[in-house]
Amino acid sequence: xxxxxxxxxxxxxxxxxxxxxxxxxxxxxxxxxxxxxxxxxxxxxxxxxxxxxxxxxxxxxxxxxxxxxxxxxxxxxxxxxxxxxxxxxxxxxxxxxxxxxxxxxxxxxxxxxxxxxxxxxxxxxxxxxxxxxxxxxxxxxxxxxxxxxxxxxxxxxxxxxxxxxxxxxxxxxxxxxxxxxxxxxxxxxxxxxxxxxxxxxxxxxxxxxxxxxxxxxxxxxxxxxxxxxxxxxxxxxxxxxxxxxxxxxxxxxxxxxxxxxxxxxxxxxxxxxxxxxxxxxxxxxxxxxxxxxxxxxxxxxxxxxxxxxxxxxxxxxxxxxxxxxxxxxxxxxxxxxxxxxxxxxxxxxxxxxxxxxxxxxxxxxxxxxxxxxxxxxxxxxxxxxxxxxxxxxx
Amino acid sequence: xxxxxxxxxxxxxxxxxxxxxxxxxxxxxxxxxxxxxxxxxxxxxxxxxxxxxxxxxxxxxxxxxxxxxxxxxxxxxxxxxxxxxxxxxxxxxxxxxxxxxxxxxxxxxxxxxxxxxxxxxxxxxxxxxxxxxxxxxxxxxxxxxxxxxxxxxxxxxxxxxxxxxxxxxxxxxxxxxxxxxxxxxxxxxxxxxxxxxxxxxxxxxxxxxxxxxxxxxxxxxxxxxxxxxxxxxxxxxxxxxxxxxxxxxxxxxxxxxxxxxxxxxxxxxxxxxxxxxxxxxxxxxxxxxxxxxxxxxxxxxxxxxxxxxxxxxxxxxxxxxxxxxxxxxxxxxxxxxxxxxxxxxxxxxxxxxxxxxxxxxxxxxxxxxxxxxxxxxxxxxxxxxxxxxxxxxxxxxxxxxxxxxxxxxxxxxxxxxxxxxxxxxxxxxxxxxxxxxxxxxxxxxxxxxxxxxxxxxxxxxxxxxxxxxxxxxxxxxxxxxxxxxxxxxxxxxxxx
Numbered sequence: 011x012x013x014x015x016x017x018x019x020x021x022x023x024x025x026x027x028x029x030x031x032x033x034x035x036x037x038x039x040x041x042x043x044x045x046x047x048x049x050x051x052x053x054x055x056x057x058x059x060x061x062x063x064x065x066x067x068x069x070x071x072x073x074x075x076x077x078x079x080x081x082x083x084x085x086x087x088x089x090x091x092x093x094x095x096x097x098x099x100x101x102x103x104x105x106x107x108x109x110x111x112x113x114x115x116x117x118x119x120x121x122x123x124x125x126x127x128x129x130x131x132x133x134x135x136x137x138x139x140x141x142x143x144x145x146x147x148x149x150x151x152x153x154x155x156x157x158x159x160x161x162x163x164x165x166x167x168x169x170x171x172x173x174x175x176x177x178x179x180x181x182x183x184x185x186x187x188x189x190x191x192x193x194x195x196x197x198x199x200x201x202x203x204x205x206x207x208x209x210x211x212x213x214x215x216x217x218x219x220x221x222x223x224x225x226x227x228x229x230x231x232x233x234x235x236x237x238x239x240x241x242x243x244x245x246x247x248x249x250x251x252x253x254x255x256x257x258x259x260x261x262x263x264x265x266x267x268x269x270x271x272x273x274x275x276x277x278x279x280x281x282x283x284x285x286x287x288x289x290x291x292x293x294x295x296x297x298x299x300x301x302x303x304x305x306x307x308x309x310x311x312x313x314x315x316x317x318x319x320x321x322x323x324x325x326x327x328x329x330x331x332x333x334x335x336x337x338x339x340x341x342x343x344x345x346x347x348x349x350x351x352x353x354x355x356x357x358x359x360x361x362x363x364x365x366x367x368x369x370x371x372x373x374x375x376x377x378x379x380x381x382x383x384x385x386x387x388x389x390x391x392x393x394x395x396x397x398x399x400x401x402x403x404x
Numbered sequence: 405x406x407x408x409x410x411x412x413x414x415x416x417x418x419x420x421x422x423x424x425x426x427x428x429x430x431x432x433x434x435x436x437x438x439x440x441x442x443x444x445x446x447x448x449x450x451x452x453x454x455x456x457x458x459x460x461x462x463x464x465x466x467x468x469x470x471x472x473x474x475x476x477x478x479x480x481x482x483x484x485x486x487x488x489x490x491x492x493x494x495x496x497x498x499x500x501x502x503x504x505x506x507x508x509x510x511x512x513x514x515x516x517x518x519x520x521x522x523x524x525x526x527x528x529x530x531x532x533x534x535x536x537x538x539x540x541x542x543x544x545x546x547x548x549x550x551x552x553x554x555x556x557x558x559x560x561x562x563x564x565x566x567x568x569x570x571x572x573x574x575x576x577x578x579x580x581x582x583x584x585x586x587x588x589x590x591x592x593x594x595x596x597x598x599x600x601x602x603x604x605x606x607x608x609x610x611x612x613x614x615x616x617x618x619x620x621x622x623x624x625x626x627x628x629x630x631x632x633x634x635x636x637x638x639x640x641x642x643x644x645x646x647x648x649x650x651x652x653x654x655x656x657x658x659x660x661x662x663x664x665x666x667x668x669x670x671x672x673x674x675x676x677x678x679x680x681x682x683x684x685x686x687x688x689x690x691x692x693x694x695x696x697x698x699x700x701x702x703x704x705x706x707x708x709x710x711x712x713x714x715x716x717x718x719x720x721x722x723x724x725x726x727x728x729x730x731x732x733x734x735x736x737x738x739x740x741x742x743x744x745x746x747x748x749x750x751x752x753x754x755x756x757x758x759x760x761x762x763x764x765x766x767x768x769x770x771x772x773x774x775x776x777x778x779x780x781x782x783x784x785x786x787x788x789x790x791x792x793x794x795x796x797x798x799x800x801x802x803x804x805x806x807x808x809x810x811x812x813x814x815x816x817x818x819x820x821x822x823x824x825x826x827x828x829x830x831x832x833x834x835x836x837x838x839x840x841x842x843x844x845x846x847x848x849x850x851x852x853x854x855x856x857x858x859x860x861x862x863x864x865x866x867x868x869x870x871x872x873x874x875x876x877x878x879x880x881x882x883x884x885x886x887x888x889x890x891x892x893x894x895x896x897x898x899x900x
Contacts, residue, residue: 072653073760073791095659131600138606139578154853155846158827160758161571162790164564164613165828165838165845166872167854168577171609175602192659215519221542221630223698246702253699300598302519326600352520353597373603378591383605385860390853392883401604 012038016059020145020153020184023063027182028151030056034393039178041081041117045124047109049177049400050371051363060119063184066090074161075142076190080119080183087118097193100137101128101281108283109360110290119183125175128281129226129239132218132301132323134191138174143187146173148180149391159187172386178397179404180390194225194241198251199273202236202263205229207308207321209262210236214324215302220257222250227324228280236263239277283329285320286360292317292331293339293361299354301325307354310347315340341369372401406453406836408870411501415481416458422481423459426503429471434509436460445504448489448496449551450837452753452807457484457498464509466584466592466622473620474590476503482866483588485616487527487559490551492754493835495563495615495871505620507558513537514623520598522581523628527558527621531565534626543628546573549831550739558621564613566831568664571789572697573629575831577612582625585611585618588862598625610857615833616868618861635663635697636707639734640714641688641721645669648690649764651717652788655694658713660706662789663697666738669768671783672745672796676737679744684737685721692788693734741785742796749781749798753810757821758830761791770820771795778813780806792830793821819844834872842874851875856882 017023030037037056040046063079066086071094078087084102091097102121106113120126127136143157156169173181202213210229213236217224226239238258240250255265268276279285286294299307304325311330312319319330332340339361348354355373358366375383380402387394387404394404415422423437436442437459447454463469476483482502489496498504510526516538517523523545525534531552534545548567549555555565561583566575573579582596595608602608611618642648648667655662668676668691677684684691692714696706707724714722725731737744745752759767768784775782781798795817799810818828818838822845828838842851851873858865859879869876 070760070762072657073762074656075760094657125601125606127601135574135578136601138609139574148853152849152853154850156850156853158758158845160760160791160826160830162566162575162758162787162792162830163827164566164575164831164833166834166842166851167857168564168609168613169854169857171577171606171612172857174609175604175606180605192656192661195659218521219518219542219630221633221699242698243702243705245705246699249701250699298599298601300517300520302517323600354599355601355603375603376593378587378593379595379607382587382593382607382860386605386857389856389860389883 012054012057014057014059016062018062020063020147023182023184024147024151024153026058027147027149030395031149031151031393035395036398037395039182039397041120042083042115044106044111044116045109045120048105048359048371050366052397052399058182060182061117067185068159071096074190075159075187077143077159077185077187078118080186081117084116084118084121085114091190092193095193096190098140098188099130099134099191100140101130101134102126102137103128103281105359107287108294113282118186118188122174122183122186123176123178129228129277129322132326133223133225138171140189141170141174141186142189144170144173144183145185146181146183149393149396157187161189177401179387179401180396182396196244196247197239197241197270197273198247199226199268199276200238200240200251200254201266201268202258202261203266204234204263205236207231207305210321211301211304211325213258213261213263214238216257216261217254218324220254222254224254226277226280229321230285231320232285237276237280239273280322286318286329286331289331291334293334293365294359295330295332295340295344295356296359297328297330297344297348297354297356299326299328299348300352303352303354304328306351307347311344315343338369339365345374408455408499408836409876411499412480415501419458422479425475426459426461426472429475430461430463430468434462434464436462445486445489445498445506448491448494450492450494450497450835453494453497453836455498455500457504458501460504460506462506462509466586469505469586469620469622470590470592472503472505473586473588477589477864477866480864480866482869483620484868485562485620487556487562488530488554490555490559491563491833491835492756493829493833493837495833495835497836499870507556510558510622516541517598518543521628522598522625524623524625525557527561527624528556531555531557531560538628539631542631544631545626546579546629547576550742557624557626561612561621561624562614562616563833566792568666568787571665572661572663577609579627580608580612580624581627583608583611583621584623586620586622588619588864588867596625615835615872617858617872618867632663632697634700634703635695635731636703637693637695637725637731637734638707638710638714639723640692640694640719641685642690642692643688643718643720645690645768646765647718648692649761651692651714651719652761654713654717655710658709660709662694664693664695665789666693667691667786667788668738668741669784671781672741672785675744675748675783676741679747680736680740682733682737688720693738695731738785745783745796745798750800750802753797753799753814755795755797755814755817756792756829756832757818757826758790758792759821759824759826761788763824763826767793767820767824771817774813774816778809780810780813787830790830791826815841836871839872840874842872852877852882
């Protein structure tokens with residue numbers, strides 16, 4: 011039986027954490043709770059829900075920054091940006107439907123804590139690259155801030171980077187400042203049909219090496235399509251699309267073009283892992299790898315543990331579903347294949363609680379690196395109360 | 405004046421022995437103990453401060469770096485890492501009882517991997533050297549600090565260096581994929597690789613910009629980008645700083661992120677023009693250089709859009725580059741701004757705050773008042789796109805009291821930056837220069853959390869002490885918990 015805590019402001023949050031520290035009470039941290047099924051299952055006494063720390067505090071479109079409560083729903087931010095023709099360039103994905111829940115429920119704090127991004131990641135960066143400033147309460151029950159509210163800043167350590175992707179294990183964010191950017195005026199997608207993995211990676215590599223600023227490059231094996239997204243000012247999109255068509259004309263595959271509306275729908279599907287949403291029993295891995303290794307990795311994994319998957323980030327991201335009958339969810343095979351193909355890492359995003367208890371959900375590290383990470387955890391959360399055991403042994 | 409940590413008399417007394425021990429683990433020419441040769445390393449780009457290092461070492465391999473750090477760790481000897489020594493904030497300022505560890509011999513480009521759009525380089529490769537290694541293939545490395553011909557990629561990682569193109573392309577932290585680093589105890593760690601995103605905590609993000617306080621970087625994997633097809637620039641004069649600032653805001657709100665957007669005020673324009681004769685208009689109060697890069701169709705379209713925006717913001721002169729030579733001439737004055745100011749004053753002191761751009765007019769007006777108050781002239785160059793301001797305070801170090809006045813003036817400017825919602829440093833780093841101003845921006849608890857990161861990497865605080873943090877806290881003291889049972893604000897918590 012857990013007790014729910016819902017602080018209304020940062021002072022209350024600090025006092026609650028101080029109480030939890032005093033009781034050495036293991037606590038789970040949530041925003042909207044859309045990603046609770048990711049990570050190793052934990053036993054907690056308290057649930058600290060940050061969803062009341064919501065609301066946009068400052069938004070100056072001309073300064074390209076937005077400051078808000080960490081519990082602010084992502085859609086609140088996205089609709090504020092949309093009315094100023096701006097966007098979050100890192101295109102944060104939504105894990106909701108992949109994990110069997112509703113769509114469009116996450117908070118900005120959750121997006122940053124999981125360092126989410128979408129298809130534009132390989133060009134525009136991930137959440138961490140747009141995370142400018144933070145106010146948080148560490149596992150010591152102290153309020154601290156890091157970064158600033160301007161787009162360029164090197165004053166002190168970059169605490170935002172430390173918290174991005176830390177899954178609530180170091181501190182609880184109360185307020186965040188993020189960089190926002192103009193939204194493109196137009197979007198078109200060049201589709202190459204009849205593509206196998208080698209065709210697709212060859213085309214995506216050529217596109218990514220070109221100066222045509224491709225902002226999405228994915229391969230969907232079900233339909234045999236390679237998708238190449240071009241965004242920007244209409245005249246520019248038109249010119250670059252034509253240049254891309256000419257560049258790839260010698261490669262295998264018929265070409266077609268998706269207009270702005272179809273592009274948006276298709277890239278949202280790629281972003282939110284729609285191809286792997288339906289069969290909820292399949293364990294799903296998120297595999298970050300050197301893009302050029304993608305064909306070898308894909309072939310080796312499909313020949314052994316895989317049932318379905320697709321490539322994003324011009325080959326640098328493999329979403330991969332494995333046979334649900336495998337005892338370790340394919341962890342050993344997947345990590346072994348990466349190790350012999352240029353490196354990378356795999357995180358189990360979807361899996362039954364039993365599987366998540368038994369395998370390393372997050373990538374295992376060298377002993378030295380793990381010890382260093384453990385010291386950071388220990389210095390920020392000496393009693394190990396914040397999402398203890400969710401990411402690693404600490 | 406600046407105070408550094410009290411030198412360790414025990415270490416100083418063992419100087420000869422330490423040099424001898426280091427010689428046993430390094431090639432003969434890699435240990436510099438002779439005073440005349442050590443003198444070369446006594447300062448960095450912040451030349452107002454000098455300190456002769458106890459010993460200088462120039463290792464050649466990661467294994468040697470590891471051995472040196474392990475030895476120094478065991479013998480309680482401090483280390484100051486150094487790249488090319490171009491820091492403008494004293495990040496590589498030596499310590500009297502410290503070993504300066506130079507990475508100058510790590511000069512190899514190890515791997516150029518076009519299919520993965522990255523290059524693996526040693527930390528002593530210059531920033532421009534990375535671009536030069538890949539430019540024949542149509543690629544480049546995006547961050548381009550002004551010191552790029554000299555500064556090294558290892559130093560860029562330590563300082564999270566930016567440059568004039570970073571609004572569009574990001575700073576160093578957005579352009580690196582992997583690192584090899586040696587911790588103070590000699591342990592070698594590897595983070596990242598040729599793939600994206602951290603495995604667990606984003607240590608690369610923390611190390612980038614940590615100013616040599618967390619470890620010694622021995623290898624860097626950088627992203628390389630295809631070179632933009634075209635670049636063209638506009639050179640636009642305005643009758644006031646306000647109108648120039650409005651133009652910048654209107655460009656951004658029109659959804660345009662230029663590759664570069666630089667502003668100069670009247671004193672900077674006149675100094676630059678007198679120096680390089682770039683053809684800058686002399687009858688304007690502010691000059692804006694807007695560079696657009698990308699596909700030709702896009703650049704041509706945006707040049708036109710920016711022209712319309714500039715004219716409606718009240719520009720009084722406007723030129724558009726039609727050739728590469730013309731574009732470069734627009735930049736010539738801006739790029740020479742620092743030496744140009746150096747010509748009109750015996751000394752100058754370069755500041756580096758970032759402000760919300762909306763506060764530009766207020767900050768410039770207040771700066772003019774301060775200039776009057778201190779009796780020192782100031783010229784401003786400004787990375788207008790990202791709000792990074794470089795006021796150059798003109799002074800004469802030979803006039804008694806002028807250096808101190810310049811420093812006080814500079815500190816007032818940085819306080820002003822923080823007051824309007826900005827930060828102390830946009831790209832030059834804290835180093836020793838802004839160390840004592842950190843409490844203007846951060847509370848004690850803010851700083852303690854940063855120091856706790858430091859303690860995870862270097863618990864004895866032997867790496868570059870005296871930089872960044874105004875007070876040295878012992879790590880053991882940082883570990884204490886200050887919460888006591890019975891004093892809890894919510895004894896019966898379940899009511900929430």
